[in-house]
Amino acid sequence: MTGGGVRIGVYVCHCGGNISDTVDVKRVVEEVGKEPGVVTAVDFPFMCSEAGQKLVEDDVRSGRVNAVVVAACSPRLHEATFRAAISRAGGNPYMYYHVDIREECSWAHEGDREGATEKAIRHVRMAVAYLRRAEPLSKIKAASERSVLVIGGGLAGLRAALDLAEAGVRVYLVERSPFLGGNAARLGALKVFPYGRPAIDIVRSLIGKLVGRREVTIFTNAEVEAVSGYIGNFDVRIKVWPRYFKGKCAGDLARVCPKRARDEFYFGVAERTAILLPPFEGAYPDIPAIDINLCDRCGLCAKACPSVDLSQEPQTVSVRVGAIIAATGFRPYAPRNGECGRGLPGVITLHELVGALNKFGGIRVDGRAPESAVFIYCVGSRQRRAGGEGANEYCSRYCCIAALDAALHLRELLPGVRIYHVARDIRSYGVNELLYEAAGRLGDVFVKYSEEAPPRVERQGDKLVVRVRDVLTESVELEIPADLVVLVTGMEPSDGTAAIAERLKLQRGPDGFLQEVHPKLKPVETALGGIFIAGTAQAPRGVAETLASASAAAARAASLVLRGYVELEPFVAYVDASKCNACEACISECPYGAIEIVRAGSREVASVNEALCKGCGACIPACPNSAIQLRGLTSAQIEDMIRSALGHGRSA
Amino acid sequence: MQKILERAEAAGEQLSYDAVVIGGGIAGMEASLSLADMGYRVLLVEREPTIGGKMFLLSKVFPTLDCASCIATPKMAAAARHPNITLWTYSEVRRVRALDRGAFEVDILRKPRFVNESLCTGCGLCEDACPVVVPKELDFGLRGRKAVYIPLDTAVPRKAVVDIDNCILCGQCERRCPAGAIDFTQKPRVYRVRARAVVIATGCRPFPAELKEAYGYGRTPNVITALQMERLLAPTRPYNAVLRPSDGREPGNIGYVLCAGSRDVTAGNPRCSQVCCMYSIKQAQLLLGALPLADVTIYYMDVRAYGKGFEEFYQRARSMGVKFVRGRVARIEGLPNGDVRVMYEDVEEGRLKSAVHDLVVLAVGLLPDNEVLKAFEGVTIHTDELGFVKVDPEDPVRTNVEGVFAAGCITGPKDIPDTILEAAAAAMRCAAFLKEVEARQT
């Protein structure tokens, strides 16, 4: 037996049947109890419950056990739980190995009791082998910056930034576009949950509270270019693009500029020039910016306004933060040409409708106010992906509600309009049901289609016609004449979300949105410590849910940075100086520059800077002498695990 | 108990906290933990003898199908252990007075457990000794409990409590307890606590299904609520199997009636309860796992699978063979052999139909558990027509009273992921408020 006095306790969880229905936990306990070094092996219905944790604590406290194996669910759920339990009992939390016998065993091998039980035994044996060579470790403590970087100046970003600032945290808010407000500002006069106030009001109010707070630095027209460092100490490089404006301007600049492009603020239904004016009352900053990609530097604006300065250069700003919140938002799904009539005159998306209602205070088709409008739901959402390019399988959550909201708004503006809703399920969950009810009360007609028979939109003379089989009416094919067809499109991750995922190495789910660690245990945390996510970058959601998730992310970031220090896992590389001959092979392997050659007495050896080392282990195979090792996962441990897996390791 | 509580004495101690969190369910726990992690001192008050709220009674939770206990119990343990959290279970908020900006006076009644918490080890011997059996509330009457009992194995604190209303004072538990923890001399005490902020997280109560007369709940034994089904499916369940109440047979054919007490003006609730579709789909999946030969039919109007991963979860249920019938059940009647007939229109076919099930589960909606709002003195917490606390559109955890926040189902029905986000948000907003109050005072 190696490792001196390693006394191992093995605890096998039933997970209330999730495991024990498939894995014979009694046999696991019996088999691994025979392993050398194991002093106790028990099973328990819920290891993660207080009583289960107490089992571990009692054994550790009494000194009976000084190394622990818990075989339960995924380590990402409860590894930290049991490490904490061991610490509480006075043990070393790193004398621990978490074996997953649920996701990677009972759930994957349901119905194969023998196979699953064998696998569970094998994995616990490997864990025991690991622990026989384990040594007590302690966390690396590092000072943490009391500041947070918030990426994205939309609703979530604004809310999170304001929360943090109010809690006394220094905040850097970076927004890609020239103005704060994001998609929520573009909803404009549309009222949002619980339908007391228009969206723009909320955005304006948040901006008003945020701007001028001394804790807050806002970068608009800016991008996060690079992030390095680690939890508590991120170095962030921000590129700030020039606005080409030094201040405000009197006069109508929009007239001066000859260039034209679609105005994103109104979802492309209006035109703008290359001079981007503050899009709404109370926008920040309140000075214009030039869209330099559109601008041909004709200089007309510079003549009209002394504030224009076309000589401005991009700047790079570096900041140091303790945590990062990614609130990079969504972009509306863009229907393919031909999808539900996209491309025909009079067929627009929900966002375009919203843009038009806000820009023009109404909508006109061929110069006339529409007498009838058809909303087609689930365009680009809830689709089977087989063959269909671009479509999304997920439900975008907000669109039913937004469509109802927009329809009610439309009716307010055009009282006589006839509105048809062609939907699959109306998902006006919770209090939003009242919108559905109101739409019905006011005479909107609801038609439902099935996934197999999506509605078709055609042009007949000067009218549009929507053809749909109504499952509520014996599946008769209805022909709904319409002046306006609104495609209710869902959310997709924004370009900013995709870019930030790439840059920060954040994981994305199958739906493309940023992935949290666990929807209930760690709902705003990412796999990378110190980086949190909020709002629609994470999943489609409405305004209230976006605000809540933003405040939740702020809470997590605040509790991290307010402490003033962070504790990092001790799993970093170290060099066994006696084996190292300073060949420098490891140095070039390290992407973080964490290894350097130092003098150790009479000779030179490699040495690892623990704060910079991320513990990836990339240096390990480089060393010809196996001098460089990873703390908590040494070559010897891995080799023992391999040997023990099939039962040959016992004699080794 | 009522009589005993009337004789409650005022406790002499003057306690003060940064925040009092009312309700120890998932929202209250999460809010407390978040506040405590930010360095604030929290008093978490729970009415029941254990924290955990509704969540730790559940089986598994959508859309990940983790066991609810695996999520809830570690949080319960963490809340009980956090150095910044004081946990008072079996305690009721009697009065909340707003004295000033950021100054509340909260009277809290600590009910006697008749068990010395510091002595009790939760061994359960008293339970064995007690001769009184009454229906167990946490199992919705599906099984019995003793007059002295530990609420569930996963309870926090895992301590016994004497149900004095049903206790016959025979003293058997007292004699049996090896720790000498049973103490019938305990008295209720009212503590006056100063707090700078209050978080309301009292959650929801299920719609009382008997109010929907056409569904026969209470008269037809094999019509149960979804919460009862949760208990039948949960790992801490009463029978270790899914059995129907009338004859203890394994049901082979189960019907789910959605919107029982929601989206229904005749039941007084025109709103959607937001979670019933998903928990029904989840239960259907679990039932297909527990009873591989069973048929499960879900009667629905709109399947509201709106959250992250929900639609995929719904599609999975369909592919597993759960039958979805569009049509709201109009009437339910019990048959002499215990089976249950549901009458509905299959809306997609336009046909009047009826079906016979072994067991029918009512997917009951959620109503607010807002008793505590009456305790507020001098200020009124605004609620909507159903009694849910109204919040600010800009700050969906802020009530109309400054310094009072609300999170979880008390502001509207919601699922666990949303509840957790909202609770953390409430903690954040509360922390910002506390910071501001601090700044003004210094």
Place this chain on the structure above:
Amino acid sequence: MTRAPQILVFTTSTISDPGVASAGLMRLKYPPQTAIIRVPCSSMIRPEWIVLAIESGFDGVFVAADGTDCPYLRDCTERTARGVEAAQKILASRGVEPERVRMAAVCSVCGEAFVRIINDFFNALSRLGPVRL
């Protein structure tokens, strides 16, 4: 009756291990004759470990790499591949089929892909029969 092939799987803590776990979450089936070792990043795997696994009785080794999702390294795949190739060479020199070592990127939600790959690998190893050292 031949023994089912035994496979050693290297996974990475933040990417491919969640990917393998997601197969379980989706209740996808693959052979239980698998043993999993978690490492932080697949680039850390030493070729000797792979060789040791074959010597210790495993019939195949599968490296579930991070691919482009790797949170540590941009060139994680190339580095991991280098190690795998080195191991294959050593094995080949000892008369062991290099096909007994495979690698593929398994993203954190790629349960289906993992199951497809591992089942395929399992079948391939069954066809190869036991290791002849």
Place this chain on the structure above:
Amino acid sequence: MRVDHRLADELRELGARNISQCYSCGVCTAICPLSEEGREIPRRMVRYAVLGLRDRLERSLEPWLCYYCGECTKSCPRGADPGALMMAVRRYLITRYDFTGISRVLYRSPLAEALLAAALFLAVVLGVYFLHGPVNLERVDMESFLPAGVVDAADIAVAATLASLLLANAYRMYRLTRRGPRLPLTAYITELVKTVPPHFFTQLRMLKCRGSVRDWVMHALTAYGYGIVFVLVVLFLRAIHAGVYPAAHPLRLAGYVASALLLAGAGYAIYGRARRSSVARQYSHPTDWLFLILLLLTTLTGVALHVFKYLNMPLEAYVCYAVHLGLAAPLLILEVPFAKWSHIAYRPLAIYFARLNELRARRLQPSP
């Protein structure tokens, strides 16, 4: 099928106030005691209404199966009042069956209805005023004031008009609702005999409605009371005028009983509507009120006429008679073919036509 938003508006005018509230849960159909597989009501009618599928709606006989017990409305989780929709659909169908367009006017404009009723009333009263015979003020002499022959002639004229109108409307109803091929003539006759008389005389289907026994009884009593009076007036007017029957004569007794039934029935209905005692009586259309008021007043004036006759108050009796006839005219001429009373004919016919459609459908199916 093209949707038509105007239909819902029309039906709204005819009393379907909340129908766009319907979210198609199907509870109304499942709760309706008269709904049966293959003849689902009311949700299907609701869909036709909100979508404006006129053809489908006009082809439907199902609306005549509904007796407005109110179960659907009571159970509707959205407060969409499907019962009122069914009533409105019946009104709409009456206007569709009626080729003259008068029902449409009656239903759409309470003012036109009132004016028409008033015009008929005045025409009759003035007619009596200008055309009456010698006024005997010594004793009540109805025969010389207004000879039975004249009244009978008017009766016949009215009856013929009404009958032809009703027949024409019934034929239109038949044409609108016919589905399938021609049947052998015998089938038409046997089915007619089997369905129309029993349902006409009993309206038995109404009993299927839960808790409807009292309504059915009152309904039946009113109808029978009316029937008796009708028969008496048509067949025995001369003798009645002459006052030849002693008090205990069965014919006179029958007259008394019938009057009492009519008074009770109309009174019950008016009371119920005024109190809004049940779902069906929550919202009354002006045509409903006019019908009931006319019925009540006609009966009351008839009774008064009788009283004046036996109290020997000639002038009062003559005036009363004129008013009575004046009231009876719109009651018969407006209500029977164009409004409320046409139910009496359409309901049994609907059952008959439905039966015929069933037979046709059966013939269309290849026999197994």
